[in-house]
Amino acid sequence: MMTGRDVKKEVAGGLTRHIPVLLERVMQAMNPQEGEVIIDGTFGAGGYSRAFLEAGATVIGVDRDPDAIAGAADLVAAYPDRLLMVHGQFVDIDSHARELGFDAVDGVVMDLGVSSMQLDQAERGFSFRNDGPLDMRMEQDGPSAADVVNTLQQKDLTRIIGLLGEEKKASSVAHAICRARDEKPFERTSELAHVVEKVVGRNPKKPGIHPATRTFQALRIYVNGELHQAAGALAAAERILKPGGRLVVVTFHSLEDRIVKRFLADRCKTRAGGSRHLPEQDVPPATFEFVVKGNQDASEAEVAANPRARSARLRAGRRLAAPARELDIHEAGVPRLFEFRGLGG
Template sequence: MSNSHIPVLLSEMLNALNIRDQATYLDATFGGGGYSEAILKSADCQVFALDRDPEAIARGKLLEQKYPHRFRIFEGCFSDLFQLAATNFWEKFDGIVFDFGVSSFQIDQPERGFSFRFEGPLDMRMSSSGLSAAEVVNTFEEEDIANIIYRYGEERKSRRIANAIVRRRLEKPFTTTADLASLIEKILGRKFGAQHPATLTFQALRIFVNNELIEVESGLSFAELYLKPKGRLVTVTFHSLEDRIVKTFVRARTSRVKGQSRLLPGEMATNQPLFKDLFPKGIAPSDGEIEANPRSRSSRLRVVERLYVSEVES
């Protein structure tokens, strides 16, 4: 078990952000602060950071003491960003970075209930509030549980798992991660060398409990409006569902607009793309990084540059 988080694709992220003196950056996923501190050390710049996890905020407060004039941490979700920007009079950023998903601090603490590797309460809430994973498996209808596991875990055996969950909870509700993981292992079996059979179900519950996919979309919408021209948006994703959202967002904003214009009468027609895709294939970790930090293995970094001030920004 670790009590730290090794930042993923760190030097690639720093290059992608194009960090300069006097510029302002938003690290929207503070976590252990690895990205924020590396950005602060790279230039005489300002960094604002966000996280929804109160424990990450406590770590951010320590970094505020170290860089009192250059760093500030804010508590909230990506979907709170517009509100935070309005309340705190944020100006547009020279760069925004999202390192999606969970930190090692979260996964490796049994009491947060993210991992089937440790016995802990079946929780999985990043912000420690709202519906827990235990409430989902103990109270949702079988069909809804199956749909969550299929949609957010892409688990083909979702119906069998949901049925087993609903039958088991009649005898005794689920309270721990190990309890759910061992039921899934009993139902699906475990092949030597393959990933744990509960992996996809745990991913699905985590995504659902934290509303992660809608949050990713909210974060990207914010970045679209709150980047200066030439500002960079850097994203690091960890699974295909997240990466698909980023790719769709980038594709829609890097190609010229086709078809009917949605402009109002009198507005100037424009079919200019909003972003330039600097690495259309994305950047994956090196073999060396994967060996040193196996958690980086499924990561992919994407970087786009904001091209011009659109009419929505006037």
């Protein structure tokens, strides 16, 4: 589902402050302490970082979106010695930390998906609700969603929309896109949303969900290589966290959550499964232990205040002393796709 990770809240003086979803649960799982170093791998509007800073921690804020870096200026001014901003991808958080002089950190938080700021800015082209250029690029660089829908073959669009959007009518949607672009290339989000809506139709049982939701999700994930980034960032967190360090991840849809779930299940495993008919198998030493067993969801009160939190899930683990291991991102749940801008595999 196309969800945002921040909610706007009016505060004294008329200023708008973004409060990230599951903030209370994130703080409980991270338990930041004065003097600790925490990486916020998806800085966004800085909601988590602000809370960590107020607890006395030093924060390395990472974001691939230049708008997020620019928007952090006031928070950097408030905490000039304890907030270090990096414009980069969160798949490289371990390299970012070491370049700043930190060989290991006490915590890593990642809030996956698109932020409400990006969704609400029509010119960024993430949302079908606000007409704008069909863009969707978090880094504001490289091929856009328009490039994808206007140039890829129908079979490739079907695979993207089916795998990354989990759209049951992916083949029909891709066919309609290719027919429409023959007449006029797609340029606006409203143009694509209209074509998809005619194919998928409205679901009377879910009137609040737009028919283009899954297609837009698929394109956004593909354009930004989000699943590759997420899996790689989990491995980077394993490499940079010190023993006792906490990894806290918030996801917004099943594809991301499945990757995080598989990663923690594998890294927290202490013995092999099997049966009395099979010999005991060796298991690599666990590199994490669960901080939260399973997942935690948003409370009813939070969902009422911010409907975008409805699909949010939190998973968390604590780093053990065993060496970090190599990660096969496809075994972790990243679909195998063809090459496009170097994101496929």
